[in-house]
Amino acid sequence: MEAVPAPLFAFGVIADIQYADAEDGYDFSGYRRRYYRQSLQLLRDAVEAWAAERPPLAFVLQLGDSIDGLNARGGRAVAALEQVLAALGRLPVPVHHTWGNHEFYNFSRARLAHTGLNSRPAGAAAPAGDCQAYDFSPATRFRVVVLDAYDMSVLGREPDSPRYQEALQLLREKNPNESLNSPAGLKEPQFVEFNGGFSQAQLDWFNEVLKFSDENQEKVVVMGHLPIHPGASDSVCLAWNYEDALSVIHSHRCVVCFLAGHLHDGGYCLDSHGVHHLTLEGVIETPPESNAFGTVYVYEDKMILKGRGRVSDRVMHFCKW
Numbered sequence: 208m209e210a211v212p213a214p215l216f217a218f219g220v221i222a223d224i225q226y227a228d229a230e231d232g233y234d235f236s237g238y239r240r241r242y243y244r245q246s247l248q249l250l251r252d253a254v255e256a257w258a259a260e261r262p263p264l265a266f267v268l269q270l271g272d273s274i275d276g277l278n279a280r281g282g283r284a285v286a287a288l289e290q291v292l293a294a295l296g297r298l299p300v301p302v303h304h305t306w307g308n309h310e311f312y313n314f315s316r317a318r319l320a321h322t323g324l325n326s327r328p329a330g331a332a333a334p335a336g337d338c339q340a341y342d343f344s345p346a347t348r349f350r351v352v353v354l355d356a357y358d359m360s361v362l363g364r365e366p367d368s369p370r371y372q373e374a375l376q377l378l379r380e381k382n383p384n385e386s387l388n389s390p391a392g393l394k395e396p397q398f399v400e401f402n403g404g405f406s407q408a409q410l411d412w413f414n415e416v417l418k419f420s421d422e423n424q425e426k427v428v429v430m431g432h433l434p435i436h437p438g439a440s441d442s443v444c445l446a447w448n449y450e451d452a453l454s455v456i457h458s459h460r461c462v463v464c465f466l467a468g469h470l471h472d473g474g475y476c477l478d479s480h481g482v483h484h485l486t487l488e489g490v491i492e493t494p495p496e497s498n499a500f501g502t503v504y505v506y507e508d509k510m511i512l513k514g515r516g517r518v519s520d521r522v523m524h525f526c527k528w
C-alpha cells in the first residue's frame with residue numbers, strides 16, 4: 208500500500224467565536240440563533256482537538272470577532288477576552304488574530320494593540336500608522352499575510368481622528384440610510400458601518416509583500432475578517448473596497464488562498480485567477496452539539512481542509528503551479 212505523504216505543515220482555523228457570558232439570542236434578522244455562552248465550550252473543544260493532532264500544528268488563525276459586542280454593554284469585555292485567550296493559550300503554538308467589528312465594539316484600536324489579540328511579532332514589518340496588518344513565513348517558500356479589514360472604518364477610532372472622518376465621509380457618500388448599519392437600497396450593499404476597508408497605504412504594503420513572494424517563489428495565504436470575493440460572501444458582508452484587495456492579489460501569482468470570517472453561514476469559491484476564497488462558518492451560530500473549526504494540511508501542490516462540525520472538508524489545489 209502506498210504511504211500517505213506527510214504534509215509540509217498544518218494549521219488551525221476558526222472564526223466568529225463571539226463569546227459572551229449571556230443567554231442565547233438571535234442575529235439582527237431574528238432568525239439565526241446565537242449561542243453566546245456555549246461558544247466558549249466549542250472553542251475549548253476545538254483547542255483540545257488541535258492539541259491532540261500529530262504532528263503538532265504550526266499555528267492557528269483566529270479570523271476575528273473573538274468576543275461579542277454584548278460584553279461592552281455589560282462591562283464584561285476584559286473578562287470575556289481573558290477567557291477566550293486562556294482557552295487558546297492552552298495550545299503550545301502561536302495564534303494569529305485578525306480584528307473584526309465585534310473586537311471594536313469592545314475595545315478601541317489603540318487598546319486592542321495592548322491586549323493578547325495583538326499577535327503581530329515585535330519588529331515585524333507592517334504598513335505605517337496604526338494598521339494592524341503584518342506577514343510571517345511559517346515555512347520555506349510559504350507566507351501568511353494578516354490583513355486589517357477595518358483600517359478604513361468608523362469602528363475603533365476616535366471621532367476626531369482624520370482616518371475616522373475620512374471613513375465616515377466615504378460611508379455617508381455610499382450609504383444615505385438613517386442607520387449606517389442598514390444596507391437597504393444600496394448599489395454597493397457592503398457600505399455599512401459594521402464593515403470596513405483597506406487604506407491605500409495598506410494596499411501598497413500588501414502589494415510589496417506579494418512582489419517579494421513572487422520573486423521568491425513563495426505561496427501565500429491571506430487572512431482578514433471580511434471576505435473579498437462575491438463568490439464567497441453575500442453582497443453585504445464584503446469589505447468596502449474588496450475589489451482593490453482583489454486587484455492587488457490578481458496582479459501577482461503567489462496567493463493561493465484568502466481566508467475570512469464575518470459571514471456566519473460560510474462560503475467558498477475558486478476565482479478566475481486560481482485563488483481559493485474560503486469564508487469559515489461562525490462558531491457563534493453553531494449549535495452546542497456541533498462545532499465550526501478546521502485544520503488545513505499544506506502540501507507542495509495543495510491544501511486539504513479537514514473541517515469539523517459545520518465546516519466541510521475541502522481539497523484546494525494550487526492551480527498556478
Ligand SMILES: Nc1ncnc2c1ncn2[C@@H]1O[C@H](COP(=O)(O)OP(=O)(O)O)[C@@H](O)[C@H]1O
Nearest residue numbers: 234235272276308309386388389390391401469
Ligand atoms: N439590516 C440592518 N439594518 C440596521 N442595522 C443592522 C442591520 N443588520 C445588522 N445591523 C446592526 O449592525 C450591527 C452588526 O450586526 P451584527 O448582526 O451584530 O453583525 P455580526 O454578524 O458581525 O455579529 C448590529 O448592531 C446590528 O444590530
